[in-house]
Amino acid sequence: MSLNLQTHTQHFTNPLYLESGRILEPYDITYETYGHINEDKSNVIVITHALTGSHHAAGYYEDENKAGWWDGLIGSKKAIDTDKYFVICTNVIGSCFGSTGPMSPQTPHQEPYRYKFPVVSIKDMVKAQRILFDRLDIHRVEAIIGGSMGGMQALQFAIHYPNFAKKIIPLATTYATQAWAIAFNKVAQEAILKDPDFKQGYYDPELIKEQGLTGMAIGRMAGHISFLSHESMKEKFAREYKRDDGLYELFGKFQVESYLEYNGYNFTKWFDPLTYLYITKAINIYDLGRGFDSLQEAFKKITAELHLISFRNDLLFKNSEMKTISDTLHEIGNKNHTYIDIDSDYGHDAFLVEIEKFEHYIKDALDG
Amino acid sequence: MSLNLQTHTQHFTNPLYLESGRILEPYDITYETYGHINEDKSNVIVITHALTGSHHAAGYYEDENKAGWWDGLIGSKKAIDTDKYFVICTNVIGSCFGSTGPMSPQTPHQEPYRYKFPVVSIKDMVKAQRILFDRLDIHRVEAIIGGSMGGMQALQFAIHYPNFAKKIIPLATTYATQAWAIAFNKVAQEAILKDPDFKQGYYDPELIKEQGLTGMAIGRMAGHISFLSHESMKEKFAREYKRDDGLYELFGKFQVESYLEYNGYNFTKWFDPLTYLYITKAINIYDLGRGFDSLQEAFKKITAELHLISFRNDLLFKNSEMKTISDTLHEIGNKNHTYIDIDSDYGHDAFLVEIEKFEHYIKDALDG
Numbered sequence: 001m002s003l004n005l006q007t008h009t010q011h012f013t014n015p016l017y018l019e020s021g022r023i024l025e026p027y028d029i030t031y032e033t034y035g036h037i038n039e040d041k042s043n044v045i046v047i048t049h050a051l052t053g054s055h056h057a058a059g060y061y062e063d064e065n066k067a068g069w070w071d072g073l074i075g076s077k078k079a080i081d082t083d084k085y086f087v088i089c090t091n092v093i094g095s096c097f098g099s100t101g102p103m104s105p106q107t108p109h110q111e112p113y114r115y116k117f118p119v120v121s122i123k124d125m126v127k128a129q130r131i132l133f134d135r136l137d138i139h140r141v142e143a144i145i146g147g148s149m150g151g152m153q154a155l156q157f158a159i160h161y162p163n164f165a166k167k168i169i170p171l172a173t174t175y176a177t178q179a180w181a182i183a184f185n186k187v188a189q190e191a192i193l194k195d196p197d198f199k200q201g202y203y204d205p206e207l208i209k210e211q212g213l214t215g216m217a218i219g220r221m222a223g224h225i226s227f228l229s230h231e232s233m234k235e236k237f238a239r240e241y242k243r244d245d246g247l248y249e250l251f252g253k254f255q256v257e258s259y260l261e262y263n264g265y266n267f268t269k270w271f272d273p274l275t276y277l278y279i280t281k282a283i284n285i286y287d288l289g290r291g292f293d294s295l296q297e298a299f300k301k302i303t304a305e306l307h308l309i310s311f312r313n314d315l316l317f318k319n320s321e322m323k324t325i326s327d328t329l330h331e332i333g334n335k336n337h338t339y340i341d342i343d344s345d346y347g348h349d350a351f352l353v354e355i356e357k358f359e360h361y362i363k364d365a366l367d368g
Numbered sequence: 369m370s371l372n373l374q375t376h377t378q379h380f381t382n383p384l385y386l387e388s389g390r391i392l393e394p395y396d397i398t399y400e401t402y403g404h405i406n407e408d409k410s411n412v413i414v415i416t417h418a419l420t421g422s423h424h425a426a427g428y429y430e431d432e433n434k435a436g437w438w439d440g441l442i443g444s445k446k447a448i449d450t451d452k453y454f455v456i457c458t459n460v461i462g463s464c465f466g467s468t469g470p471m472s473p474q475t476p477h478q479e480p481y482r483y484k485f486p487v488v489s490i491k492d493m494v495k496a497q498r499i500l501f502d503r504l505d506i507h508r509v510e511a512i513i514g515g516s517m518g519g520m521q522a523l524q525f526a527i528h529y530p531n532f533a534k535k536i537i538p539l540a541t542t543y544a545t546q547a548w549a550i551a552f553n554k555v556a557q558e559a560i561l562k563d564p565d566f567k568q569g570y571y572d573p574e575l576i577k578e579q580g581l582t583g584m585a586i587g588r589m590a591g592h593i594s595f596l597s598h599e600s601m602k603e604k605f606a607r608e609y610k611r612d613d614g615l616y617e618l619f620g621k622f623q624v625e626s627y628l629e630y631n632g633y634n635f636t637k638w639f640d641p642l643t644y645l646y647i648t649k650a651i652n653i654y655d656l657g658r659g660f661d662s663l664q665e666a667f668k669k670i671t672a673e674l675h676l677i678s679f680r681n682d683l684l685f686k687n688s689e690m691k692t693i694s695d696t697l698h699e700i701g702n703k704n705h706t707y708i709d710i711d712s713d714y715g716h717d718a719f720l721v722e723i724e725k726f727e728h729y730i731k732d733a734l735d736g
Contacts, residue, residue, distance in 0.1 A: 018616075019616065020615075021616075022616075115618060118616075119616045119617065119618055121616075177607075178598060178601070178602050178607070179598075179601035179602055179604070179605040179606065179607070179622070179623075179624040180593070180596075180597075180598040180601050180602070182607075182622050182625065183589070183592070183601060183624050183625075183628055184593060186589060186624070186629075187555070187586060187589045187590045187593070187628075190585075190586050190589065190628075190629070190632075191559065191586045194582045194586065196564055214562045217558075218555060218558050218559045218562065218586060221554060221555045221558065222555045222590045222593075224551070225548070225552060225555070225590075228548075229548075230546060230548040230683075230686055233546070233547035233548045233551060234546050234547055236547070238547065239544060239545075239546070239547070239655065247388075247653055248386075248388030248389075248390075248486075248653070249487065250483060250487055250645065250646070250649055254547070254550050254652065255547075256547040256551050256554070257550065257551075257554045260551055260554050260555075260558075261554075261558070264558075277618065278618070284622065285615055285616070287607065315598075315683075318598055
């Protein structure tokens, strides 16, 4: 069967009450669907995306030569089988890919929000999605699956909307963002904020499209380090030197340097720096225990089946953090969860790259 | 006994032939000594410093309230006992603390070298030190001890001047800098180079003293991450928030963010950005096997006793890299070495911070 990829945007005029006490109003949510919804709407799977991801999780747009970010996992006969399931992936609020974010026009004057955009939390992102699903008349789904910040959303769903999903499958994520990850985000935020071209958010989009934004590129380079590992970098680059560059030239480059440079600057041509500030902020303040006396109390809200997946050599959200989730569930007597630590040297991005290592766990969890 | 701290600078007019084929001429080397040399000069220990270190390894200068960087280890009755040993720590060439570096005046016109300064390697640094020791009429020493880039120098000494030291004690270092460490250096280099205030090295020292250099501060923040670990950052900062900052304020700060900011910007007030470029370059191109058919062949040159010390959770130079050194020595039948992996969660900086965990190994190695 065809993937039946469809992209939609819904507009909401009711205020979205945010965790901060502020309001977002009105707002749009862009989302993508794959497969076909069945008559009683009982075959829905929600995919939640990571920091720089979008709703485009699978398939190709016309004239696109790169598929959606989890195309290896989502599609006909794949682990998340679109012959069977109707899959929805929603662009988070705060993003720059269609849902309302800091560069969206603020009513009534239609100027971009910029710093006037409210801080949104992972909990807020999930709340907005829940409102979207309400409008789509979807009140219960088979599963919510996501990695990294997507896993944070999945877990927030489990705690705050316990009856919404039968199964929750978070990958490569944590219960609360730790200082190590906040530190990497800090490098990027500082680099963006101090870039003279950024001008407190009044940057020139044309300039960025042509040259890229230096500060964000530098920050992204730091980000790339956190997504990989010693082992994956060693395997990918070794100590290879860029052809024609001399070892004793001050600006001669190792392959790993060229890689970071290319990806750092290229990133700034397709991602908005204000969104980077806001989404990394959302990740930094993510803490499942907030509003509860303890993490245990938060986890007592969960009724869904949980299937936790970590990666052994994830340096951004360590497998020990996922183990804390599993241990905490054990402590409160939760018997409705599984936890697997995938043997991988790749690092954090294993959840995007090494699909063959975990797709069967997802398939089994969905079939079970 | 008193520490007998003395600081000297020696001037050399003979050319220093560098690995690159270029020449440095003339050049200065600044060094510091502690303790008293004995009559037959048989009680000398050499200390080699790390990236941002200097010759000031122990004791206090007048009006200084912070001791040298390894003061816990070096002094009367300490592991490196200055009652017994005469200790020398040399500022590497390329540095900004007295030895000739990129901001030193270039003869004949006396303008700073800036980018005209030649790329120096760790091997070059060691060669210059060897020439200094010759002038001091020191032709054989008890030990060379250093961590991180200091360990690189110690190992280069062992291979290229096999008769110079009886014992070599490298800590928290590697046999060749791997892509992971090069990547962190890349972030810093890029941030410095793209800082508009840096002006290709024509920066204003006064401006830097007042405000700091943004690019180097950002790069240093990334560096700090690599020196620590998830565990040490979690222990140090948890998810503590800066007093008076709001969680939902876009620019509200976690403690870890304040720490990085303070240390990042403060660093730029005492360290030269051109030196940062040149020293990180030296670290990047460090490879003990260069010039040999293999690492084994390089290690066959070694005749000194080797005492290798790594730290379990060093994320910059992984303990597996030190283990590779030990394994390679075993492979070639070297029986004259020991290897200890210190149980530590601190990260790379454990060699500076957790002295109580390894000082007895150093003492035993020196006494043995």
